[in-house]
Amino acid sequence: MKNVMSNKFVITLYVLPALILILLLIYIPIVLTGYYGLMDWNGIGKMKFIGLDNYIELVKDKLFWQSTWHSLLLGLFSTVSLVGYLILSLILASKIKGANFLRKIYLIPMLLSSVAIGQLWAKIFDPTNGMINRLLIIFGVDNPPVWLADSKIALYALFFPIVWQYAGFYIIIFYAALKNVPEELIEAAKIDGATSIQIAYKIKLPLIAGVIKVMVILAIVGSLKYFDLIFVLTGGGPNHASEVMASYMYSEAFSKYNFGYGSAIGFGLLIICLVMTWLIQKLLSSKEVEF
Amino acid sequence: MFKKKTVAMIISVIMLVSLALAGCSSSSSTEEKSADGKKVIKFMHLWPEGSSNAQFSIVKDIIGEYEKEHKDIKIETEILNPDQYREKLKVLASSNELPDIGMTWSDGFIKPYVDGGMLAPLDDVVNKNPDLKDAFIPGVKESYAVDGKTYGLPLELNISYVFYNKEIFKKYNLEVPKTFEEYKKVVKTLADNGVVPATVGAKDGWPASFWFMYLADRIGGPTILTDVIHGKAKMDDPAIVKAAQEVQNLVDMGGFVKGASALSNDDAKGYFMNEKAAMFLTATWELPNYTTSPDVKQEFKDKIGYFKFPTYEGGKGTDINSYVGGPGVGLFVAKDSKVQKEAKDFVGYLVKRWGEKSVTDAGVIPATKVDTSKLKLAPMYIDILKDLSEASNVTTYFDTQSSPAVSELHHDLVTALFGKQITPKDFVKQQADALAKEQK
Known part of the structure; x- marks a missing residue:
C-alpha cells in the first residue's frame, strides 16, 4: 500500500476522474462564460465578437449595481441572522428537554424544495387571503401592506422565507460544533464558578470560531448567488425592486435572449463573489483558539 | 522529475477532455433509422x-x-x-x-x-x-x-374577452358595459360594495398587458400597436399615453384585485374561479374551464358569461369587433x-x-x-366562433410581435404601471427608447 501511494503516476490516476469532472463542469464553463461575455450573441444564431463592450456596459448598468446592492443586503441580513441561529444552537446544545425534537423541526424547511417553499410563502403573503394579512386585519390593521407587490418592501419581505429556509442547515452545523466542545473544559469552568453565559461566551464561542467563520463565508457567498425563492415569488419584480444578481442574469440571458450580456453578468457575479470571499477571510483572519 | 510528470499529466488531461468533448458532438445526430428499419x-x-x-x-x-x-x-x-x-x-x-x-x-x-x-x-x-x-x-x-x-x-388562435360572473352582476343590478364610461360605473359599484371588480396577474406582465393593449386599441385605433412595432407610429403617441393613464385610473378606483403586481396569472385566475372577483380579462384558452372541463363544477360554469372589451368615448377604435389576440x-x-x-x-x-x-x-x-354546423359544441364556443368570423381585426399581442428584449421590458413596465411605480409618460418613454434603439 505504501508503495502504491508513493508512486506519483498512480496518484495522478486516482485523482484524474474527479479532476476531469471538475474541469468539465466548473472551470471550463467559467472560462467559456467569460468568453461569451465578449460576444454579441442571442443564444441561437452566430456570435459576433464585440470586445469588452458588454463589460463596459455592465459597469455603467444601474440595474446591475442595484441588483448587486440587493444581493449584498441579503448577505448582510443572512450574516446577522447567524447570530440568532447561534443563540438557538447554544440553547439546544445545553441539554434542554426536547432538544432533539426541536432540532428536527428546524430542519424541516431544508427538506422542502425551493419551489414548494415559494408556493407556501406566496399564499402566506397573499394581500387579500394570506395568513399574515388576515391576522393583521383581525388585530385591527385597516390597510395591511401588500408585501410582495409593494416595491418598497418586497425585497425585505423576501428575506424572511430565505432565512427561514436555511435555518436548519446552520443550526445543525453549529449544534454539531458545540457538541464537540470537550465536556471537561465546561466542568472545570463550572467548578471555577463561571455562569452559563460566561461559559458560552468565553469557552464555547472561541472554540467554534473556525466553524463560525466558514458559516459566515457560506452565508454571504450563498446570498450573493441566491436565485430560487426570488425567482419563484417575485421574479425580481415589481419593477426590479427585488432583483438580485442571479435573477438579473437569468432575465437578460433567457428572457431577453441576450446571452452575451447575460454571460458578462455571470462573470461579474463570479468576480464579486471572489472579492467578497477574500475580503471576509481578511477581516476574520485571527488565530484559532486551542485550549 | 516531478515537473515533467506534472506537465505530462496536464497534457493527458487536456487530451482526455478534448476526446470527451469530441464524443459529445458526434454521438448525437447519427441515428436515422430505428432497429426495425423505420x-x-x-x-x-x-x-x-x-x-x-x-x-x-x-x-x-x-x-x-x-x-x-x-x-x-x-x-x-x-x-x-x-x-x-x-x-x-x-x-x-x-x-x-x-x-x-x-x-x-x-x-x-x-x-x-x-x-x-x-x-x-x-x-x-x-x-x-x-x-x-x-x-x-x-x-x-x-x-x-x-x-x-x-x-x-x-x-x-386565441382572442381575448372579458369573462364575468353573471350572478355577481345580477346581485348588484349591473348591465354588461358597452362603453368604457359604463365599465367604470360597473367598477365603482362593485368596489363600493367590497367586491373585487377584476382580477389580473400583473406579476407575469402579459395578463396585465391585455388591459393596456385593449385600451390602446380602443383609444388609438386597432392598428396603433402594430404600427409602433413596424416603426410607423411612435410609442409615445398621446393615445398610448392616455391608454396607460386609463389603466392607472382603474387602479386608483380599486378596479383590480389588491396586490396584483405580486400575483401570477394562475393566482389571479384563482380569484375568478373561486368567485371572489367579478371579471377576468383573458383569452379563449380558458374556455374549457367555463364549458367542458370535468374538473370544474357545472354550477360555476352556468354563472360565467363574456363580453367584448368596451369601446372608448372619443377613441379612434370604434369597432367593438376588433380583438386583441394571437396565434x-x-x-x-x-x-x-x-x-x-x-x-x-x-x-x-x-x-x-x-x-x-x-x-x-x-x-x-x-x-x-x-365548420360549426357539423359539430356539437357548447353554446359559448358557437358564439365565439361566430364572433371570430365577424372579427374586423385581430391585433397580435404586443409582446408577441416585439423582439424578446422589448417584450421583456414591456412586461416589466406593465407590472410597474399596475403597481403605480412609474408614470404613464415614463412607461411609454422607456419603451419608445428601446424600440428606437432596435429600429436604428
Whole structure:
C-alpha cells in the first residue's frame, strides 16, 4: 500500500476522474462564460465578437449595481441572522428537554424544495387571503401592506422565507460544533464558578470560531448567488425592486435572449463573489483558539 | 522529475477532455433509422399528459393514425411542459440539435431561429396540399412568416374577452358595459360594495398587458400597436399615453384585485374561479374551464358569461369587433433534419387533423376554419366562433410581435404601471427608447 501511494503516476490516476469532472463542469464553463461575455450573441444564431463592450456596459448598468446592492443586503441580513441561529444552537446544545425534537423541526424547511417553499410563502403573503394579512386585519390593521407587490418592501419581505429556509442547515452545523466542545473544559469552568453565559461566551464561542467563520463565508457567498425563492415569488419584480444578481442574469440571458450580456453578468457575479470571499477571510483572519 | 510528470499529466488531461468533448458532438445526430428499419422523426411538444391531457391525447391519436398509414415511419415524441420546453429549445438551438419537428410561437419568438438559419420554410406544405391552402383563418399563418416565407404552421388562435360572473352582476343590478364610461360605473359599484371588480396577474406582465393593449386599441385605433412595432407610429403617441393613464385610473378606483403586481396569472385566475372577483380579462384558452372541463363544477360554469372589451368615448377604435389576440403555438420543421420531407408531410397531416379534432376534443380554437354546423359544441364556443368570423381585426399581442428584449421590458413596465411605480409618460418613454434603439 505504501508503495502504491508513493508512486506519483498512480496518484495522478486516482485523482484524474474527479479532476476531469471538475474541469468539465466548473472551470471550463467559467472560462467559456467569460468568453461569451465578449460576444454579441442571442443564444441561437452566430456570435459576433464585440470586445469588452458588454463589460463596459455592465459597469455603467444601474440595474446591475442595484441588483448587486440587493444581493449584498441579503448577505448582510443572512450574516446577522447567524447570530440568532447561534443563540438557538447554544440553547439546544445545553441539554434542554426536547432538544432533539426541536432540532428536527428546524430542519424541516431544508427538506422542502425551493419551489414548494415559494408556493407556501406566496399564499402566506397573499394581500387579500394570506395568513399574515388576515391576522393583521383581525388585530385591527385597516390597510395591511401588500408585501410582495409593494416595491418598497418586497425585497425585505423576501428575506424572511430565505432565512427561514436555511435555518436548519446552520443550526445543525453549529449544534454539531458545540457538541464537540470537550465536556471537561465546561466542568472545570463550572467548578471555577463561571455562569452559563460566561461559559458560552468565553469557552464555547472561541472554540467554534473556525466553524463560525466558514458559516459566515457560506452565508454571504450563498446570498450573493441566491436565485430560487426570488425567482419563484417575485421574479425580481415589481419593477426590479427585488432583483438580485442571479435573477438579473437569468432575465437578460433567457428572457431577453441576450446571452452575451447575460454571460458578462455571470462573470461579474463570479468576480464579486471572489472579492467578497477574500475580503471576509481578511477581516476574520485571527488565530484559532486551542485550549 | 516531478515537473515533467506534472506537465505530462496536464497534457493527458487536456487530451482526455478534448476526446470527451469530441464524443459529445458526434454521438448525437447519427441515428436515422430505428432497429426495425423505420425512419424516425423526432417530435418535441409541450402538452404533457398530466397538465394538458386533452391536447396530449389528440396528438397521440393523430400520431397513431399516421403511423398506421405510413408503415415505414416512426414518430418519437419528447414532451415537456411549456416553460421547460422554451428553455430546452433554446439550448438545443444553440448546439444546433433541434428536433425534426417542434413547436414554436409566432413573430418575435420565431425570428431569431429563422435568422439563425435553423428552420425550414413550410410554404410548399401549404401550397401543395389542397386541404390546407385555404384552411387557415386569414392573417394567422402570416404571424409565422419572416421575409415573406412561412416557417411555422399555427395550431391555435386565441382572442381575448372579458369573462364575468353573471350572478355577481345580477346581485348588484349591473348591465354588461358597452362603453368604457359604463365599465367604470360597473367598477365603482362593485368596489363600493367590497367586491373585487377584476382580477389580473400583473406579476407575469402579459395578463396585465391585455388591459393596456385593449385600451390602446380602443383609444388609438386597432392598428396603433402594430404600427409602433413596424416603426410607423411612435410609442409615445398621446393615445398610448392616455391608454396607460386609463389603466392607472382603474387602479386608483380599486378596479383590480389588491396586490396584483405580486400575483401570477394562475393566482389571479384563482380569484375568478373561486368567485371572489367579478371579471377576468383573458383569452379563449380558458374556455374549457367555463364549458367542458370535468374538473370544474357545472354550477360555476352556468354563472360565467363574456363580453367584448368596451369601446372608448372619443377613441379612434370604434369597432367593438376588433380583438386583441394571437396565434398560440405552431409547428416548425428543422432545416437540418435528415428526414425533412417526411417531417413536412407529417406536419401537414397533423395541422389538418388537429383542426378537425381540437374544438370538440380539447376545446381549443384552432387556427384553421371550423365548420360549426357539423359539430356539437357548447353554446359559448358557437358564439365565439361566430364572433371570430365577424372579427374586423385581430391585433397580435404586443409582446408577441416585439423582439424578446422589448417584450421583456414591456412586461416589466406593465407590472410597474399596475403597481403605480412609474408614470404613464415614463412607461411609454422607456419603451419608445428601446424600440428606437432596435429600429436604428
